[in-house]
Amino acid sequence: MSDYADISDEDLTAYLDGEADDALSSRIEAALAMDASIAQRLEALSIDVGSLKGALDGLLPSAPRDLVPARAAANTNRPWGIGATVAASLIVGVTAGYLYASKPAPEPGWMAYVAAYQALYVNATLADAGGAQGTELAQLAGVLGRDLEGVDTAPNLTFKRGQVLGFKGKPLVQLAYLSSAGDPVALCIIKTSGEAKPVTTTQLEGMQAASWSDGNHAYLLIGGDDAALVAENAAFFAQTL
Numbered sequence: 292m293s294d295y296a297d298i299s300d301e302d303l304t305a306y307l308d309g310e311a312d313d314a315l316s317s318r319i320e321a322a323l324a325m326d327a328s329i330a331q332r333l334e335a336l337s338i339d340v341g342s343l344k345g346a347l348d349g350l351l352p353s354a355p356r357d358l359v360p361a362r363a364a365a366n367t368n369r370p371w372g373i374g375a376t377v378a379a380s381l382i383v384g385v386t387a388g389y390l391y392a393s394k395p396a397p398e399p400g401w402m403a404y405v406a407a408y409q410a411l412y413v414n415a416t417l418a419d420a421g422g423a424q425g426t427e428l429a430q431l432a433g434v435l436g437r438d439l440e441g442v443d444t445a446p447n448l449t450f451k452r453g454q455v456l457g458f459k460g461k462p463l464v465q466l467a468y469l470s471s472a473g474d475p476v477a478l479c480i481i482k483t484s485g486e487a488k489p490v491t492t493t494q495l496e497g498m499q500a501a502s503w504s505d506g507n508h509a510y511l512l513i514g515g516d517d518a519a520l521v522a523e524n525a526a527f528f529a530q531t532l
Contacts, residue, residue, distance in 0.1 A: 474515030501525035
């Protein structure tokens with residue numbers, strides 16, 4: 292049995308990384324000269340720095356300058372093993388960063404577009420609108436395939452007009468109101484599918500908003516900064532429609 296069989300992989304790794312003390316380093320170097328199996332184990336634990344360097348050639352220009360730990364950069368007198376460790380870290384870090392940067396951002400949903408559009412509304416946008424007639428509401432109901440009775444009787448909201456917009460080929464109906472404080476508020480409805488969802492309140496583009504779904508249509512009520520008004524009318528519309 293080899294006199295050096297008790298040298299562990301952890302000992303060899305510490306030697307490669309320059310972490311072994313003088314006694315352990317001397318013993319490993321003696322073992323390398325006397326025991327071929329130790330040399331084979333050390334080689335198996337080693338990293339081909341040349342190959343790593345080639346792989347890094349195309350990645351380093353885009354790597355953050357602070358990617359290499361300061362302690363590794365400072366200790367230039369370490370054995371060659373530390374170079375392999377740093378190189379491996381660079382491969383993993385740069386590749387992960389590249390994959391993260393290359394991943395496309397999620398595309399905004401219909402509510403984000405509605406919120407951006409509603410943010411452009413001011414009181415004057417709707418002040419002179421006279422309110423939709425019954426025939427107009429009937430046309431909008433036909434577009435959605437559902438009854439819109441009661442949408443002009445919401446509490447503390449004056450119904451001003453309705454219009455058909457669109458999102459990814461689907462009709463999107465916007466019903467526009469002015470609150471008692473004069474803030475533009477919109478109820479937007481789009482066809483959807485899936486499970487019904489209860490009313491959830493949030494903020495979009497700095498405006499109070501509430502959304503819900505009945506399984507066939509999705510709804511978004513948005514506008515102004517009166518959270519209580521939006522919550523009250525969301526509950527009203529969810530029950531009425």
